[in-house]
Amino acid sequence: MSYSSRLLEESVDALSQLPGIGKKSALRISLFLIRHEKEAILQDFLHPIQEMISKIKFCNTCHNLSDEDECSICLSRKNKAETICVVESIRDVMAIEETGQYKGLYHVLGGVISPLDGIAPEDLNIDDLIQRVQHPDIKEVIMAVSPTIEGETTIYYISKKLKESDVLVSLLARGISFGGELEYADELTLGRSIATRTPYTLSQL
Amino acid sequence: MSYSSRLLEESVDALSQLPGIGKKSALRISLFLIRHEKEAILQDFLHPIQEMISKIKFCNTCHNLSDEDECSICLSRKNKAETICVVESIRDVMAIEETGQYKGLYHVLGGVISPLDGIAPEDLNIDDLIQRVQHPDIKEVIMAVSPTIEGETTIYYISKKLKESDVLVSLLARGISFGGELEYADELTLGRSIATRTPYTLSQL
Numbered sequence: 001m002s003y004s005s006r007l008l009e010e011s012v013d014a015l016s017q018l019p020g021i022g023k024k025s026a027l028r029i030s031l032f033l034i035r036h037e038k039e040a041i042l043q044d045f046l047h048p049i050q051e052m053i054s055k056i057k058f059c060n061t062c063h064n065l066s067d068e069d070e071c072s073i074c075l076s077r078k079n080k081a082e083t084i085c086v087v088e089s090i091r092d093v094m095a096i097e098e099t100g101q102y103k104g105l106y107h108v109l110g111g112v113i114s115p116l117d118g119i120a121p122e123d124l125n126i127d128d129l130i131q132r133v134q135h136p137d138i139k140e141v142i143m144a145v146s147p148t149i150e151g152e153t154t155i156y157y158i159s160k161k162l163k164e165s166d167v168l169v170s171l172l173a174r175g176i177s178f179g180g181e182l183e184y185a186d187e188l189t190l191g192r193s194i195a196t197r198t199p200y201t202l203s204q205l
Numbered sequence: 206m207s208y209s210s211r212l213l214e215e216s217v218d219a220l221s222q223l224p225g226i227g228k229k230s231a232l233r234i235s236l237f238l239i240r241h242e243k244e245a246i247l248q249d250f251l252h253p254i255q256e257m258i259s260k261i262k263f264c265n266t267c268h269n270l271s272d273e274d275e276c277s278i279c280l281s282r283k284n285k286a287e288t289i290c291v292v293e294s295i296r297d298v299m300a301i302e303e304t305g306q307y308k309g310l311y312h313v314l315g316g317v318i319s320p321l322d323g324i325a326p327e328d329l330n331i332d333d334l335i336q337r338v339q340h341p342d343i344k345e346v347i348m349a350v351s352p353t354i355e356g357e358t359t360i361y362y363i364s365k366k367l368k369e370s371d372v373l374v375s376l377l378a379r380g381i382s383f384g385g386e387l388e389y390a391d392e393l394t395l396g397r398s399i400a401t402r403t404p405y406t407l408s409q410l
Contacts, residue, residue: 002302004277004295005270011257014250018234021226029223030257031295034270038258045219046251046258052216053238053246065210065239072209090209090236097207 008034061132063108063125065090073097073106081105082139084132086158088112088151092144104142107132112150113157121157129158133165140168147174206232213239266337268313268330270295278302278311286310287344289337291363293317293356297349309347312337317355318362326362334363338370345373352379 003009008030015026033041058064059071066072073093083104087093093106109124133141141162145151159169175193176185185193206228208214213235220231238246263269264276271277278298288309292298298311314329338346346367350356364374380398381390390398 002299003270004264004298004302005261005272007253007257007261007272008270010253014253017250019237020230020233025225027296027299028225030254032224033254033258034261041258042255045222046255048212048215048219049235049238050247050251052212052235053243053251056210056212056239059209065208065213067210067212091232093209094206094232097209 062106063110064093064106077103077105079137082137083142084129084138084140085142085144086129087144088146096144109145109154112145112148112154114150114153124154126158126161130161130165133162133167138167140170142170142172144172267311268315269298269311282308282310284342287342288347289334289343289345290347290349291334292349293351301349314350314359317350317353317359319355319358329359331363331366335366335370338367338372343372345375347375347377349377 003012008027011030011033012023012026015021015029016023018026021029033045055067057066057069059066059074060069061074061078062071064071064073068075081104083102084107085096085102085104086107086109087096088109088111090108093108096102096106107125107129109126109129111119111124113119113121113124129141132138141158143155143158145154155171162169174189175196176182176189182190206217208217213232216235216238217228217231220226220234221228223231226234238250260272262271262274264271264279265274266279266283267276269276269278273280286309288307289312290301290307290309291312291314292301293314293316295313298313301307301311312330312334314331314334316324316329318324318326318329334346337343346363348360348363350359360376367374379394380401381387381394387395
């Protein structure tokens with residue numbers, strides 16, 4: 001692209017560093033910002049981002065994103081919940097919350113054990129998960145980690161660490177997706193879902 | 206989406222106002238910004254945008270985006286050029302500059318005459334185009350406006366205003382696109398391109 005303005009070019013370069021935004025989208029966004037009132041852009045667009053970057057915290061307990069030292073989920077559920085759901089990232093917390101099916105606590109690991117990427121157990125929030133599980137209220141730890149090799153390794157590592165504790169360790173159910181076509185399910189999933197088939201009861205529906 | 210943080214939610218809302226960015230992309234960008242160093246984000250990302258918004262100008266002559274009162278194209282070509290290319294927007298200037306085929310001046314109208322959208326000739330930069338054309342150097346005005354009803358109206362209006370001036374008014378050539386398949390060209394374009402066919406010369410290739 002040939003820009004008549006260096007300022008525009010620098011803004012396009014800055015915006016195109018963001019994930020999912022190429023040069024064309026960055027140009028479109030820059031021209032959109034130029035067309036609008038300066039004050040409105042500063043107030044409505046730049047201010048919220050600056051606020052977020054400078055003020056956002058991670059929950060001291062579960063490592064979820066939070067406005068305070070303790071996140072709203074921990075604050076509202078810590079005296080009632082008996083389960084901790086272990087996830088890789090903040091986005092997984094959002095995805096599970098979105099289902100509305102889970103009312104327990106979370107623990108964000110910050111990744112999975114992956115020697116190839118140089119991620120060791122010490123780099124993840126595992127130690128304080130083990131600590132949290134010691135609390136007498138906690139009866140179950142749900143491993144909601146991706147079913148990849150790295151995920152399985154992480155599940156194995158944590159389960160071993162929790163062996164001494166008096167908690168149930170459970171996995172997310174694995175099998176074919178709702179609404180998916182059987183012929184497109186991968187072999188491993190389909191094979192396992194036959195091996196681990198569940199009895200059909202009319203009340204399940 | 207259920208956000209555990211109000212700050213995150215506000216940032217997502219701000220980002221999703223931008224063109225081409227939905228809630229999911231906005232969340233992805235927000236999490237990307239959170240993961241990075243505060244100082245680096247402020248410097249590499251927010252600073253260039255703020256600079257652009259507060260400092261960018263429009264060229265006093267051609268209304269193109271510019272860092273100074275006169276844009277780089279006007280500055281470098283004003284004593285050599287004999288043509289003014291009339292376009293709707295800044296993006297059209299970029300598109301034509303990208304071709305490398307044009308070395309003349311530009312004039313950005315800021316839109317086209319569109320009574321339905323409440324855009325009258327007075328809302329566009331037409332008066333100062335007429336002024337610019339009076340300059341003895343200018344021999345030709347190229348109408349590079351979109352071939353829509355509004356575009357044609359604008360071309361007609363400007364041409365009428367320029368009737369007294371001693372300049373040639375020309376249009377972008379219209380016809381089938383290079384590399385396009387004939388069967389997919391629309392009827393009007395194909396019909397016109399037959400009616401206005403050009404003699405084939407070997408030197409044209």
